[in-house]
Amino acid sequence: MSTHTLSVLVENSPGVLARVAGLFSRRAYNIDSLAVGPTENPDISRMTIVINVESHSLEQVIRQLDKLVNVIHIAELKLDESVQAELLLVKISATSKNRFDVDAVLETYSASIVDEGADYMTIEATGDAAKISDLLNALERFGIRELAQSGLVAIERGSGSLADRTLSTQSIPTADSGQADYQN
């Protein structure tokens, strides 16, 4: 099994998340995380999907995804060619006794406090999976009360964009559609 990050541009239409999630479920593909959000183009959303596959079926996953009419483009983002991050919000037990220790951890991981009270602290951190996991390990000794984590989002390194390269404005004349023979 190996993990791959796919960046998927989809039409921003109702039901598109269900289509993608349903495809993964019915073809028995393992999904680690899925994050959806808007892009620079209001008609297009980006899904970042982390999947766990045998290497031979990554192609299959991509080809099956590509069959969905609302899926515009799929790119695999390799670790060294992309910037990847997830968001962590974690609530820990914190008292006046251990605050100094917590601050030291937060500084190491560039994490910040976004909410706090007499006996708790909510910490926000972003980073790749390894950093988030290390931070959680470091915080464990203070007592983790609750945590929420986003899926991974990723973007290609460099100045180019997926949309620039892939969005075609090619249109199909309907004179050829209807009951015409499309294939010959």
Add this chain to the structure above:
Amino acid sequence: MSKKMSGASSLVQSLESAGVDVMFGLPGGAILPAYDPIFDSKIRHILVRHEQGAGHAATGYAQVTGRVGVCIATSGPGATNLVTPLADAAMDSVPLVAITGQVPSVAIGTDAFQEADIRGITMPFTKHNYLITDPKDIPRAIAEAFYIAGSGRPGPVLVDIAKDALQKETDFVYPKELSLPGYHPQLEPENQFIKDAAALIAQSSKPVFYVGGGVIKSNASKELMQLAELVGAPVVTTLMALGSFPDSHPQHLGMPGMHGTVAAVTSLQKADLLITLGARFDDRVTGKLSTFAVNAKVIHADIDPAEIGKNRFADVPIVGDLKRTIAALIPAVKAEFAKNKADLTPWIASMNKLRATYPLGYELPKDGSLSPQYVIERISALTGPEGIYVAGVGQHQMWASQFVKYENPRTWLNSGGLGTMGYAVPAAMGAKVGAPDATVWAIDGDGCFQMTNQELVTCALNNIPIKVAIINNESLGMVRQWQTLFYEGRYSNTSLDSKRVPDFVKLAEAMGCVGLSCERPEDVDAIIKQANAINDQPVVVDFRVFRDAMVWPMVAAGTSNDDIMIARELAPDWDSQEL
């Protein structure tokens, strides 16, 4: 130019603009607004007795004409009754557009009367689907639906329309062009892969054409004939491809797969090259995948990139329309043959010997009763290769695939992928509507027939004179065969008693058909001729056949094609064959 009209009129005008000439359907509350303009439309609407019938009829129509079939139903149960035919069409790549009414948009999500999330339900087995709540979206959705259903790898598309979107006034403008940024079927094959394929073909000394339903979908039979005769290799046609290459052709070895011929199955097993054209390495063809054609390289040509490498690695993948692919292969192969061509003589001789040694056949029942295979063989002989044959699912389907002689594409319809019992009668109805001058025989089982025979009423009332041969072995025959072979003859719930109840002759007559019955071999020809002579009414013949006939050859599910049996506990005599 836009015109003011209701969403319902906009729907019907869109269907007319899309070139629809016939649709099969049944009205209900949510779709009712659409039925008012349908009343005035030039589109022929055939009122079915069950929505499942509408779906399979649209499939039958699409399969014989190559056009997009259309069915229409109301929300909730009307829509869910379309689920089986939509799944069936998805598995067999049939171009369908299904229109369903939906509850009014304000009621969606409230568990309203006759509400069902048909878009959600059908997502897994439609090529695409729509839920329309704004009437201005109707023309574009219809235009896109027809384009998506009929282009690339064909498939079903569902358009669900909320009742208020049908009722509201809108401007009707049929789009002049469509923009589908995520949908670009690749039609033109890549030249490099054509060259690679041609080189492999020239080097191969044991090639086989493994031909699937894609050849029929892309109307590539003529090109296939040219390429096959150029190469000279044996040809096998899958269940979905029967008729794409003539059964009578000397290179044709028959059908591969679970009930294929010994020669066809063995040719794939022993080949050094599979020239795969529009086939998908289905488990019913490959048997145990790890033992399938282990020495063969694979050329895999298909319009759906996701089929390439799905079940079997392709040494040469070719994505494109098959008609264009095969047309491109012909000159490329000629160019390679000018340089070198392996000698196929020993390979062809050994396959021809296998075909001669193990032809399809059957034993006549010892008690003198009617043989089901004989009945089907005679229907074929007396109707001829211009007839259209439509089967249900089970033993009769396999016998119809084996004992009808197919010479032409689009003359054999069956539910190959989903294996839908009850397919035959409604699909035959649709086939007859699409090809009114052809003799259309539904070859059905007594089990299948009892699932969907009510569409014979539709046939009788709408002048759709199909013929139905019920191969009545009073059982769920294929399941019973498996019980015989794998469950020690414990016939749990496979006996239908359909020689006692129902009386198929009376049932046929009650539905406005001619009802005939036959149980003696000597009467078979006369009764088939009588049925073939009737052209103003549907005909049903109850062929009361021997109960224990079995389908052979057989590769048991999950076993290797190498373990093909030609009869119970009888394998081919491999030692006498030089392979």
